[in-house]
Amino acid sequence: MRPLSTKIAAIAPSATIEITEKARKMQAAGMDVISLSIGEPDFPTPEHITDACIDALRRGETHYAPGKGIPALLSAIAEKIEQENNIPCTPDQVMVGCGAKDSIYEACEAVLSPGDEAIILDPSWVSYEPFVQIAGGVPVHHPLNPKNFQVDDTLLEKVTNKTRLVIINTPSNPSGAILNRESLDLVADICHDHDLIAISDEIYEKLTYGKTHLSLGSLPGMAERTITVNGFSKAYAMTGWRLGYAVSSKEIIGYMNRVQQHTISHPTTFAMYGGVAALKGPQQCIEDMRSEFEKRRAFVLRSMDDMGLSYAPADGAFYAYVRVNGNDTEVASRWLEEAHVAVTHGTAFNHPGWIRISYAASMERLEEAMKRISSVL
Numbered sequence: 001m002r003p004l005s006t007k008i009a010a011i012a013p014s015a016t017i018e019i020t021e022k023a024r025k026m027q028a029a030g031m032d033v034i035s036l037s038i039g040e041p042d043f044p045t046p047e048h049i050t051d052a053c054i055d056a057l058r059r060g061e062t063h064y065a066p067g068k069g070i071p072a073l074l075s076a077i078a079e080k081i082e083q084e085n086n087i088p089c090t091p092d093q094v095m096v097g098c099g100a101k102d103s104i105y106e107a108c109e110a111v112l113s114p115g116d117e118a119i120i121l122d123p124s125w126v127s128y129e130p131f132v133q134i135a136g137g138v139p140v141h142h143p144l145n146p147k148n149f150q151v152d153d154t155l156l157e158k159v160t161n162k163t164r165l166v167i168i169n170t171p172s173n174p175s176g177a178i179l180n181r182e183s184l185d186l187v188a189d190i191c192h193d194h195d196l197i198a199i200s201d202e203i204y205e206k207l208t209y210g211k212t213h214l215s216l217g218s219l220p221g222m223a224e225r226t227i228t229v230n231g232f233s234k235a236y237a238m239t240g241w242r243l244g245y246a247v248s249s250k251e252i253i254g255y256m257n258r259v260q261q262h263t264i265s266h267p268t269t270f271a272m273y274g275g276v277a278a279l280k281g282p283q284q285c286i287e288d289m290r291s292e293f294e295k296r297r298a299f300v301l302r303s304m305d306d307m308g309l310s311y312a313p314a315d316g317a318f319y320a321y322v323r324v325n326g327n328d329t330e331v332a333s334r335w336l337e338e339a340h341v342a343v344t345h346g347t348a349f350n351h352p353g354w355i356r357i358s359y360a361a362s363m364e365r366l367e368e369a370m371k372r373i374s375s376v377l
């Protein structure tokens with residue numbers, strides 16, 4: 001048989017999914033593996049959200065819906081984006097996708113023509129590079145400042161006449177860093193000067209610890225050239241619902257909608273009613289989960305201090321991003337094989353020498369994991 005797609009052959013499988021699968025296999029074989037490799041809140045979805053979805057199912061909301069999402073959800077998102085993110089937004093500037101992942105992918109498809117370059121800031125979430133490649137673009141990696149994980153003016157060196165897109169992520173997976181105003185200003189200036197579009201992935205926006213999240217799209221003149229992506233997975237513990245969204249100019253959203261019309265059509269109809277309940281219902285559930293993450297964060301960072309390991313800012317998300325001696329892939333394998341603790345190696349984020357530890361696990365499991373890591377160190 002002739003070879004399959006050369007485009008897909010060039011794409012690495014998702015390292016985080018692979019590690020988690022390996023840990024699952026070890027668990028299935030009877031080993032007590034602690035999985036700190038996955039980016040998923042360990043809390044159940046709040047009941048009022050689940051109830052709204054069940055009600056929708058019982059009402060018979062089981063048919064096709066409008067392609068960009070049900071009107072009630074588009075309005076709720078537009079309202080949230082205006083009020084919380086200070087980005088002017090009307091419902092026709094919103095599109096709901098199957099998770100933020102789907103929205104970012106569609107954004108890359110909508111913006112990039114073959115050969116266009118997309119700048120990705122490292123350490124970077126594992127899927128940005130494949131999205132750009134699948135869309136026919138060329139990923140151009142650029143390191144964040146290693147001292148503070150912020151953008152500096154070296155970013156300009158990566159801009160060429162082929163650059164079309166910059167992808168930012170704040171708070172960051174894996175580093176937990178929150179991009180400050182100076183970083184966002186630098187990105188905005190480069191976008192204005194070189195007529196670039198930015199994707200701002202803000203999926204961890206609600207999980208911050210002492211620092212304030214700021215949206216790139218709220219900066220002067222940036223609303224029309226930013227695709228702000230967010231979703232329900234992390235803030236409302238809704239990873240399995242596959243619900244996320246993008247907000248941008250009508251033109252960009254229109255292009256993204258063409259991709260969506262011919263691929264997924266729209267996210268699951270009854271799931272979208274859960275999304276409405278999430279945004280319009282009580283928000284205390286977010287604070288309850290955030291404050292629990294904050295306690296775990298303090299414990300894990302204290303444990304890192306005790307072990308003499310240094311780490312990235314950890315101002316947001318639910319990851320401790322830790323510097324290790326030697327080859328990070330080998331260190332992660334050793335922790336899995338000898339300590340039965342699954343973590344993710346920095347190489348997966350195009351950033352060797354680091355390890356990402358998710359603290360989205362119970363305090364009891366984290367305590368046991370820290371003991372085990374300490375013993376193999």
Ligand SMILES: Cc1ncc(COP(=O)(O)O)c(C=O)c1O
Binds near residue numbers: 102173231242243
């Ligand atoms: C930085 C980042 N963006 C996007 C996503 C995707 O989220 P969703 O579940 O909404 O597709 C993740 C999930 O891990 C993430 O870490």
